[in-house]
Amino acid sequence: PQIEPQKENDKMEYVKVNPDSTVDVTALKEALNPAVSVVSVMHVNNETGAINGLSEIAELKNKFNFLFHSDAVQSIGKIKTDVKELGLDALSASAHKFHGPKGVGFAYVKNQTPMQALIFGGAQERKRRGGTENVAAIVGMAEAVRILSEEMEEQLAQVEKINKHFTEALRSDFKDVKINSSANSIPHILSITFPDEFYNGEAEEMLMFLDVNGVAVSYGAACSSGALAPSHVMLAMGLSEEDARGTIRFSFSHFNTVEEVDYCLNVLKQLDLKFHK
Numbered sequence: 001p002q003i004e005p006q007k008e009n010d011k012m013e014y015v016k017v018n019p020d021s022t023v024d025v026t027a028l029k030e031a032l033n034p035a036v037s038v039v040s041v042m043h044v045n046n047e048t049g050a051i052n053g054l055s056e057i058a059e060l061k062n063k064f065n066f067l068f069h070s071d072a073v074q075s076i077g078k079i080k081t082d083v084k085e086l087g088l089d090a091l092s093a094s095a096h097k098f099h100g101p102k103g104v105g106f107a108y109v110k111n112q113t114p115m116q117a118l119i120f121g122g123a124q125e126r127k128r129r130g131g132t133e134n135v136a137a138i139v140g141m142a143e144a145v146r147i148l149s150e151e152m153e154e155q156l157a158q159v160e161k162i163n164k165h166f167t168e169a170l171r172s173d174f175k176d177v178k179i180n181s182s183a184n185s186i187p188h189i190l191s192i193t194f195p196d197e198f199y200n201g202e203a204e205e206m207l208m209f210l211d212v213n214g215v216a217v218s219y220g221a222a223c224s225s226g227a228l229a230p231s232h233v234m235l236a237m238g239l240s241e242e243d244a245r246g247t248i249r250f251s252f253s254h255f256n257t258v259e260e261v262d263y264c265l266n267v268l269k270q271l272d273l274k275f276h277k
Helices: 025-031 054-058 135-173 203-212 232-236 241-245 258-275
Strands: 038-040 067-071 090-094 105-109 189-193 247-251
Touching: 025 054, 054 067, 135 189, 135 258, 203 247, 203 258, 232 241, 241 247
Parallel strands: 038 067, 067 090
Antiparallel strands: 090 105, 189 247
């Protein structure tokens, strides 16, 4: 079935998050009413790695009768993602996040879930998406999924090992470093807040130093007018603007090694010396 086009009085409402960046389910309950048609919650937060309790949210569907979608870009291939267990009506994912080709992804849409085409044209894909399919990329994505189905547990164990090594070294070697990623997070993402004293108020220079030394990290926010804006995720979690500016995200995969982590730690030590000569 086709969903009705958006009306002028339709609106989107955001609910607050907990200090670990997961959706506040109590706040979500308070925001729900019979007029709510769709609830969309990311499975894993892309800045902290926090895992949202989708199955708990899905239980609310019995009372409020909404359609439930999840952005699973950060969870597919990293942790078990079962649409039935999670109670989802729709899910979206991107291949490049599980080492498939860039520019291709997939959507799961439960039978009888209403939807409207985004790209109009030919009748292929049951009129849901016009245009010629990128067959090579789709086959590559399917192969990446096949490999993951066989190796995900082994890959997860490798990433957990790397994350633990990095986390323990950070806590040991750097004073007042705050780790924002909680125990309820995937090990592939680690959000770290460095105190202002560490980078001497030069957050952008800290990123540039890591980059030129071969360490790729993410600030988690866009640049605006030449100045780094603090991450909206960190601010929503309750961090001050100062702490949000000193927060960067480290990402790991099973292709990383302990030796690479040690190199990164050494670069951080050089950065510390750079600002405190």
